[in-house]
Amino acid sequence: MNGNILEQLSSGPVYAICGGIIAFVALVCILFLVRAWKAGIAIGLDRKKMKRAVTASASFSILPGIGILLGVIALSGSLGVPWPWLRLSVIGALHYETQVAAAAAEAAGLPELSGSAMTAPAFATIALLMSLCIMWGMILSALFNKRYLRRLHGREEKQPAERKTGFGDIAMAAMFIGMVSAYLGSYLGDFVSGEGLFSFRGSWTPLVVAAVSACAMALLTWLSEKKHMVWLDNFSIAASMLVGMLAAVVIGK
Amino acid sequence: MENREQALERYMKNTHRLGRAVSMVTLMLLLGAPFMIGALLGAMPDLGAVARGFVSVGLVWTVSSVVEFLVYTPMLGAGGSYLAFITGNLINMKIPCAMNAKDIVGTKSGTRENEIISTLSIATSSLVTILVLAAGVLLLTPLRPVLQSPRLAPAFANVVPALFGAMGYKYYRQNLRLAAVPLVIMSILFILAPGLTSSTSLMIIPSGAIAIGLAWLIYRKHQKEGRV
Numbered sequence: 194m195n196g197n198i199l200e201q202l203s204s205g206p207v208y209a210i211c212g213g214i215i216a217f218v219a220l221v222c223i224l225f226l227v228r229a230w231k232a233g234i235a236i237g238l239d240r241k242k243m244k245r246a247v248t249a250s251a252s253f254s255i256l257p258g259i260g261i262l263l264g265v266i267a268l269s270g271s272l273g274v275p276w277p278w279l280r281l282s283v284i285g286a287l288h289y290e291t292q293v294a295a296a297a298a299e300a301a302g303l304p305e306l307s308g309s310a311m312t313a314p315a316f317a318t319i320a321l322l323m324s325l326c327i328m329w330g331m332i333l334s335a336l337f338n339k340r341y342l343r344r345l346h347g348r349e350e351k352q353p354a355e356r357k358t359g360f361g362d363i364a365m366a367a368m369f370i371g372m373v374s375a376y377l378g379s380y381l382g383d384f385v386s387g388e389g390l391f392s393f394r395g396s397w398t399p400l401v402v403a404a405v406s407a408c409a410m411a412l413l414t415w416l417s418e419k420k421h422m423v424w425l426d427n428f429s430i431a432a433s434m435l436v437g438m439l440a441a442v443v444i445g446k
Numbered sequence: 447m448e449n450r451e452q453a454l455e456r457y458m459k460n461t462h463r464l465g466r467a468v469s470m471v472t473l474m475l476l477l478g479a480p481f482m483i484g485a486l487l488g489a490m491p492d493l494g495a496v497a498r499g500f501v502s503v504g505l506v507w508t509v510s511s512v513v514e515f516l517v518y519t520p521m522l523g524a525g526g527s528y529l530a531f532i533t534g535n536l537i538n539m540k541i542p543c544a545m546n547a548k549d550i551v552g553t554k555s556g557t558r559e560n561e562i563i564s565t566l567s568i569a570t571s572s573l574v575t576i577l578v579l580a581a582g583v584l585l586l587t588p589l590r591p592v593l594q595s596p597r598l599a600p601a602f603a604n605v606v607p608a609l610f611g612a613m614g615y616k617y618y619r620q621n622l623r624l625a626a627v628p629l630v631i632m633s634i635l636f637i638l639a640p641g642l643t644s645s646t647s648l649m650i651i652p653s654g655a656i657a658i659g660l661a662w663l664i665y666r667k668h669q670k671e672g673r674v
Contacts, residue, residue, distance in 0.1 A: 225464075233562040254543060278580075326507045330536075331532055332469075361554075406615075410611070
């Protein structure tokens with residue numbers, strides 16, 4: 194069984210099962226996209242604004258998409274191609290999948306997560322555990338999304354109408370700043386103490402990449418705001434990321 | 447003739463209905479797939495091992511999922527959050543993508559415009575990811591050596607720092623006072639306890655709480671001054 198398990202995991206029927214689920218989710222996305230577009234028109238939203246949201250989101254997603262593809266490649270060596278393809282197209286997250294797959298392999302009794310150690314029962318166990326571990330967001334969303342948002346919006350509606358800006362919007366920006374700060378702090382912490390407290394021997398590449406990407410973003414923002422190249426806004430994040438990633442190639446670490 | 451409010455109300459009602467239905471169908475498909483593949487291979491999951499594994503690793507992700515639901519749902523709105531929780535990759539893609547679209551279009555969280563823009567953004571982002579992965583899987587043999595070449599490896603290992611560098615600039619320049627405190631606190635924390643880097647996604651919670659607390663203080667101050 195071991196000899197050809199990866200071939201079996203990448204066989205036509207397994208592709209059909211995983212591809213079918215991905216196709217279903219793609220249809221769901223199209224349905225939500227079309228409904229939102231029509232609702233936008235119905236409530237009088239500017240078509241140009243909606244088009245910009247779509248264009249910016251499409252260009253934004255290509256590079257992270259390629260990064261996620263690498264996750265598929267990384268996991269394909271132990272789980273075949275279709276299952277990681279499904280996991281990272283639907284529900285999964287790049288930074289979770291490898292960790293959960295490795296922990297699931299341990300729970301399934303494998304010495305390590307690898308193609309040579311994989312067996313059919315171990316794969317079925319790992320696949321089910323991977324699904325179970327990261328499904329709670331979807332369940333909570335299905336059960337409580339409506340109630341939760343209604344409660345939050347109810348609170349916002351109670352605020353006086355004359356306020357120029359509600360705290361909800363500020364809180365969302367603050368939460369995002371908190372999220373970015375946690376990641377940037379972790380890069381600094383890794384550099385300073387990653388290889389021993391205050392050793393300054395940890396990896397500095399993420400710090401440089403983030404700084405270069407931020408500089409590229411500053412330049413593109415300046416061009417957009419001062420030189421009236423507003424069209425750049427649609428691609429500024431993707432372009433800045435590309436410049437940051439190129440810096441990583443130049444550093445070579 | 448239906449007015450705008452009625453159109454939005456009907457849209458929202460159907461979004462929740464559709465969102466719940468597709469979430470449950472996707473859930474069943476994802477839980478059913480290991481059994482279907484197992485049946486093809488002539489093996490079934492070891493439910494005892496699944497239970498043991500869930501206790502050892504699943505509980506952490508359960509806590510993380512609850513936090514993600516509470517934090518990200520208001521950011522994304524109804525349609526966007528149903529889709530985002532189905533398609534995944536929230537932190538490294540969907541949240542920044544929706545925030546970017548919101549900023550470019552100039553909508554505010556919790557408004558009906560943002561509900562639409564966020565859904566358009568998440569749906570587009572999910573479709574692009576599905577297409578990129580499908581194309582990548584289709585071209586896996588010729589692409590593998592390029593994507594896995596040692597020369598390009600650092601680029602793909604640093605997608606998230608590149609993303610947060612660009613997004614960080616965008617948000618920090620507008621909220622410098624607000625950004626400085628969580629950044630300094632998080633940096634000190636990660637420097638003194640480098641082991642925390644493996645739990646960065648969980649450290650978002652205290653960092654976000656600090657930023658929101660500070661934002662609340664600034665907001666109250668502005669309120670007293672009549673600036674909001």
